[in-house]
Amino acid sequence: MASKFSLKLGKVKARKKSAVTAEDDERSTIAAATKCVTEWTAWGLQKGKVITHYGFIPLIIIIGMKSEPRPSLAQLLSPV
Helix, strand or coil: CHHHHHHHHHHHHHHHHHCCCHHHHHHHHHHHHHHHHHHHHHHHHHHHHHHHHHHHHHHHHHHHHCCCCCCCHHHHHCCC
């Protein structure tokens, strides 16, 4: 019994695969593009998070060193 059922199921699948329309192809293309954009966005946000994490304090020190009057590095790093 199971073999007859699987044969019918195989024929139905074959018909569906052969009847691929332009609309289905367009949907798959849009889905692939959406997945690509999502992956690149996630990658970019992860890299941005790391850059922000390790670059914030050095940025503040550089901005402080360029201000007038010019403080020494020890004055910038001291909490007082």
